[in-house]
Amino acid sequence: MQIGPFEHPSRVIVAPMAGVTDRPFRAMCRRYGAYWMVGEMVTSDRRLWNTRKSSLRMQYHDEPGPRWIQIAGADPAMMADAAQFNESQGAQLIDINMGCPAKKVCRKAAGSALLRDEPLVKEILDAVVSAVSVPVTLKIRLGWSREEQNAETVAGIAEEAGISMLTVHGRTRACRFQGTVDYDAITRVVGAVSLPVVANGDITDVEKAREVFERTGAAGLMLGRAVQSAPWLPVQIDQALTGLDDLESPHLVTIKYELIRHIQALSVFYGETMGVRIARKHVGWQVDDRELTSRFNHLETCDDQVALIAEYFDVGQQAA
Numbered sequence: 001m002q003i004g005p006f007e008h009p010s011r012v013i014v015a016p017m018a019g020v021t022d023r024p025f026r027a028m029c030r031r032y033g034a035y036w037m038v039g040e041m042v043t044s045d046r047r048l049w050n051t052r053k054s055s056l057r058m059q060y061h062d063e064p065g066p067r068w069i070q071i072a073g074a075d076p077a078m079m080a081d082a083a084q085f086n087e088s089q090g091a092q093l094i095d096i097n098m099g100c101p102a103k104k105v106c107r108k109a110a111g112s113a114l115l116r117d118e119p120l121v122k123e124i125l126d127a128v129v130s131a132v133s134v135p136v137t138l139k140i141r142l143g144w145s146r147e148e149q150n151a152e153t154v155a156g157i158a159e160e161a162g163i164s165m166l167t168v169h170g171r172t173r174a175c176r177f178q179g180t181v182d183y184d185a186i187t188r189v190v191g192a193v194s195l196p197v198v199a200n201g202d203i204t205d206v207e208k209a210r211e212v213f214e215r216t217g218a219a220g221l222m223l224g225r226a227v228q229s230a231p232w233l234p235v236q237i238d239q240a241l242t243g244l245d246d247l248e249s250p251h252l253v254t255i256k257y258e259l260i261r262h263i264q265a266l267s268v269f270y271g272e273t274m275g276v277r278i279a280r281k282h283v284g285w286q287v288d289d290r291e292l293t294s295r296f297n298h299l300e301t302c303d304d305q306v307a308l309i310a311e312y313f314d315v316g317q318q319a320a
Contacts, residue, residue, distance in 0.1 A: 001036070001196065001219055001220045002196075003066070003093060003135050003137065003164050003165050003196070004093070004134065004135030004164050005135075006065070006066045006092070006093070006135075008035045008036070009238070009242070010034070010035040010036055010234070010238050011213075011219065011220040011221060011238065011241055012034070012036065012209075012220065012221050012222075012223060012234040012235075012237050012238050012241075013036040013037065013038065013167070013198060013220060013221070013222040013223070013234075014026075014029050014034055014036065014037035014038065014222075014223060014227050014234060015038060015167075015200060015222045015223060015224040015227075016038035016039060016040060016041055016070040016095065016097070016139070017040065017224055017225075017228075018040050018041055019040070020040070020228060021037060021038065021039055021040050022039075022040055022056070022057070022269070023039075023056075023059055023060065023063065023269055024262055024265035024266050024269050025231070025262070025282075026039065026063065027063075027265065028231050028258055028261070028262045028265075029227065029231045029234065030064065031258060031261075032231050032232040032234070032235060032250070032258070033232070033234065033235030033238075034231070034234040034235060035234075036066070036068070036220075037068065038068045038069070038070050038093075038095050039057065039060060039067075039068065039069045039070060040057045040070070041057075041070045041071070041072045041097050041100065042054060042057050042058060042069060042070065042071050042072070042082065042086065043071075043072060043073065043082075044071050044072060044073030044075065044078040044079045044081070044082035045073065045078065046078070046081065046082075046085075049085075056269070056270070058086070058089060059269075060089070060090060060091070061089050061090035062090075065092050066092045066093050067090055067091050067092045067093070068091070068092065068093035068094075068095060068137075069086050069091045069093070069094060069095065070094075070095040070096070070097050070139070071083060071086065071094060071095070071096060071097065071128075072096075072097040072100065072111060073124075074113075074114060074120070074124075076120075076123040076124045076126075076127035076128075077127065079096070079124050079127060079128050080127040080128050080130070080131035081131075083128045083131050083132045083136070084131050084132055087132045087133065087134050091134065092134055093134060093135050093136075093137060093164075094128065094132060094134055094135070094136045094137070095136075095137045095138070095139055095167075096124065096125065096128060096136065096137070096138045096139070097111055097139060098111065098112060098114045098115060098121065098138060098139060098140045098141075098154070099111065099112050099139040099140050099141045099167070099169050100112060111173075112140070112141045112144065112172075112173035113144070113173070115140060115141065115143055115144055115148075115150060115151075115154060115173070116144050116148065118150065118153060118154065118157060121154055121157055122157050122160075122161065125138065125157065125158060125161035125162075125163060126161050129161050129162045129163065135164035135165070136162070136163055136164060137163060137164055137165040137166070137167065138158050138163045138165075138166050138167070139166075139167040139168075139169070139200075139222075140154055140155075140166065140167070140168055140169070141168070141169045141171055141172055141173055142168070142169075142170060142171060142172050142182060142185050143172050143173070144172060144173050144174065145172050145173065145174040146172055146174065146175075148172070149172060149185070151168055151185065151186075151188075151189050152188055152189055152192040155168075155189050155192055155193045155195075155197070156192065156193060158193070158195065159193045159194065159195045163195060164195070164196075165195065165196045165197075165198060165219070166189070166193070166195055166196070166197050166198070167197075167198040167199075167200050167222050168185075168186045168189050168197060168198070168199065168200060169181075169200040169201045170182045170183055170185055170186045170199065170200065170201040170202075171201055177225075181201035181202045183199065183201075183212055183215050183216055184215075186199045186201075186216045186218065187215065187216045187217060190216055190217045190218055191217070196219035196220070197216075197218050197219060198218055198219060198220040198221060198222050199212050199213070199216045199218040199220075199221055199222070200221070200222035200223075200224065201224075203221055203222075203223050203226065203237075204225075204226040205226070205233070206233075206236055206237055206240045206246055209221055209237040209240060209241065210240055210241070213241055221237065223237070228282075228285040228286075229285040229286055230249070230286075231258075231286075232249065232250050235247065236249075252313055253313075255286070255313070256309065256310065256313035256314075259282075259283065259286060259287075259309055259313075260306050260309055260310065262279075262282060263275075263279045263282075263283070263302060263305050263306055263309065264302060264306065266278050266279050266282070267279070267302040272301065272302055275302060276299065276300060276301065276302055276305060279302075279305055280293075280296060280297045283296050283305075283309070284296075284297075287312070289312075292308075292312050295308060296308055296309075
């Protein structure tokens with residue numbers, strides 16, 4: 001898959017997920033073999049850039065490339081300014097969020113709410129593309145609701161604006177994350193434009209990935225929630241899409257090592273108090289054991305968390 005000057009055999013992208021795809025999580029995904037990943041959404045409002053949340057989301061300048069960040073907002077000038085600023089900080093790809101269904105985003109007429117205003121979509125895309133020298137990508141949904149679907153029209157606007165790649169989540173904003181993903185609608189978008197289109201939505205395993213890839217004719221696949229519990233899934237899917245034998249899931253030793261490393265990285269990045277709290281949800285995603293997660297969630301130090309995970313996996317290895 002190629003996006004601007006970046007070309008790589010991988011056709012799987014880790015989706016931008018607020019509260020998930022932070023710097024430590026991206027590093028873990030890279031260690032498992034992922035190449036393409038988009039960082040957490042960053043607001044286009046300069047007044048919020050000095051907040052702790054935004055400043056942490058903008059820490060990517062020394063990461064391996066491609067450094068791909070996502071911006072959100074509804075004002076063309078502010079979006080262009082945010083794109084320029086992030087490019088100056090080392091962003092090598094800029095993604096525009098027109099797919100987020102969250103109420104707090106849509107209330108500001110941003111995210112998927114923008115799909116109801118096609119002239120504004122064009123203004124934003126034109127402003128951002130002309131403001132930066134790096135490739136600009138776009139993530140959308142099928143539309144606002146079942147009755148208001150306009151993904152093909154928006155795809156045409158994106159192509160005219162010079163968008164380098166389009167990701168389509170196969171639900172409307174009204175669906176949020178419920179209901180069946182409409183892969184046929186994504187297929188229609190693929191056929192409507194010549195720019196690369198990436199399929200997104202409920203791609204949870206290798207078999208589903210094969211099905212969606214072949215069914216839609218998409219240039220690639222974007223994985224969201226499935227990567228939370230299996231950060232090794234992107235490389236497994238990549239191998240499957242090349243026609244090679246399926247990769248087995250990592251050995252327990254590898255999962256133990258990577259989870260410990262991730263827990264430690266969270267405490268370094270956020271500070272121990274916050275890092276310990278954030279580690280709880282990551283362990284809950286990756287370890288399907290209620291007794292373990294209950295014990296883990298009561299721990300207050302990084303060292304205690306590491307010790308418990310080491311003990312848990314060591315016992316699991318012995319049992320295996």
